[in-house]
Amino acid sequence: MSLPGDIPMPERFADLKRALLPADDEGKKKFVQAWEDVLAALKAKAKEVENAKETSEIIPIVEFADLNKISKDEMERIKRVGTVIIRNVVGDAQATAWKEELKAHVKSNPVEGIPENDKQFFMLYWTRPQVQARADPNILATTVWLNHLYNTSSSSGDSDVQSVLKDVKLNTPLTYADRFRIRHPGNKWDQHPPHIDGGGIERWEDANFRSCFADILEGNWRKHDPYALEGRLNAKISLYKRANQASVFRTFQGWLALSETGPGLGTLKVFPDVQLSNAYLIMRPFFRPKEKQVTEDPLDAENWELDTSTPEFPGIFASPSSFRGPRLIPPSHPHMQLPITMTSCPHVNPGDMVFWHCDVVHSVEVDHVGVDDSAVMYIPAVPSTKQNEEYLIRQLESFKQGIPPPDFPRTVVPEGGWDGTGVEKDVTTEIGKRAMGFAY
Numbered sequence: 001m002s003l004p005g006d007i008p009m010p011e012r013f014a015d016l017k018r019a020l021l022p023a024d025d026e027g028k029k030k031f032v033q034a035w036e037d038v039l040a041a042l043k044a045k046a047k048e049v050e051n052a053k054e055t056s057e058i059i060p061i062v063e064f065a066d067l068n069k070i071s072k073d074e075m076e077r078i079k080r081v082g083t084v085i086i087r088n089v090v091g092d093a094q095a096t097a098w099k100e101e102l103k104a105h106v107k108s109n110p111v112e113g114i115p116e117n118d119k120q121f122f123m124l125y126w127t128r129p130q131v132q133a134r135a136d137p138n139i140l141a142t143t144v145w146l147n148h149l150y151n152t153s154s155s156s157g158d159s160d161v162q163s164v165l166k167d168v169k170l171n172t173p174l175t176y177a178d179r180f181r182i183r184h185p186g187n188k189w190d191q192h193p194p195h196i197d198g199g200g201i202e203r204w205e206d207a208n209f210r211s212c213f214a215d216i217l218e219g220n221w222r223k224h225d226p227y228a229l230e231g232r233l234n235a236k237i238s239l240y241k242r243a244n245q246a247s248v249f250r251t252f253q254g255w256l257a258l259s260e261t262g263p264g265l266g267t268l269k270v271f272p273d274v275q276l277s278n279a280y281l282i283m284r285p286f287f288r289p290k291e292k293q294v295t296e297d298p299l300d301a302e303n304w305e306l307d308t309s310t311p312e313f314p315g316i317f318a319s320p321s322s323f324r325g326p327r328l329i330p331p332s333h334p335h336m337q338l339p340i341t342m343t344s345c346p347h348v349n350p351g352d353m354v355f356w357h358c359d360v361v362h363s364v365e366v367d368h369v370g371v372d373d374s375a376v377m378y379i380p381a382v383p384s385t386k387q388n389e390e391y392l393i394r395q396l397e398s399f400k401q402g403i404p405p406p407d408f409p410r411t412v413v414p415e416g417g418w419d420g421t422g423v424e425k426d427v428t429t430e431i432g433k434r435a436m437g438f439a440y
């Protein structure tokens, strides 16, 4: 997974590891016990996924119309898995019409996309269907529902934390302009192996971001709450200004299906337990395989030992100016048994949405063995926070200019002014205007 230009991790990261590990023997012992517990839980998770007959047994599915009547148990399941399918958020006909409009748009304009010779993933942010979909009241209501899976309670006496939490408005959804894809059948897609968005080495390096994982670092991974907002809002998720790195806080990433898609049709795959994958990811750099294996099974906890002598953070890759990752592959994260546990999202129809928590390990199926295009528009859940509102102002300016939003690389030809590019009057709903930043 390393690329030309990658360099060894700087030595200071070995110091960071040593600083983060509990200092006393009792604390270290507890940390090792927690690691063993995580490995056992990962083994059980792989069995559970392997034994499921359908991926819908693993990934929860709810109806948009039922969002307010979901049982407490089901809510807990959704939170634990970290991914949810929400059916019929918009009508089938509307979603299909958006897809047809996008297909015509990319044919008649000088669009940028990849792969260059058969574009399927488009560097377009402001087409009319995207602008309209982001302002859709049902889509925005869905993102509010998702925002509310997070909790704003705080155990911190820190006045900074308190004041940031006070500014969060989970009921006020904001837009985050992203792109769309229209994937053709038959193509191989290896651009998105298992990874996590929204911060890499920052998860350990930035004190605020790290505080989200404090329970894990203290050996209490079962107490870790991926939905605690405290810590996330002040987190610096982009310390090294990487391109394509979201600088806003998204509670969930998501997409709207514009066509049918499902297992084998080039859809999204996820690791279906966000608390567990967080625990393993965060603890993994502190352990290494023993030089001499004690038992035959290389995954056996007995074959692993605590080690903070190297600066390596498996899954994080250093270049002279920045860091990539986390990227998770079997050699670096063997206990996740990714070939088994990465679960394809169940079949969806146009108008259904898929959302995954910002820490969820996800990938895109390499193969699409169907016969039709698989099209999705990326639409995450973004609550109003101080940092997000600041981004919204800059994003609105890029909409007015018809250029890519601030988080994204510039395109050669801006899309503003093209036939079919969205304009202000395409945002017709009050909630949509607010979400775009036109009205407060």
Ligand SMILES: [Fe+2]
Residues within 6 Å of the ligand: 195, 196, 197, 362
């Ligand atoms: Fe991603």
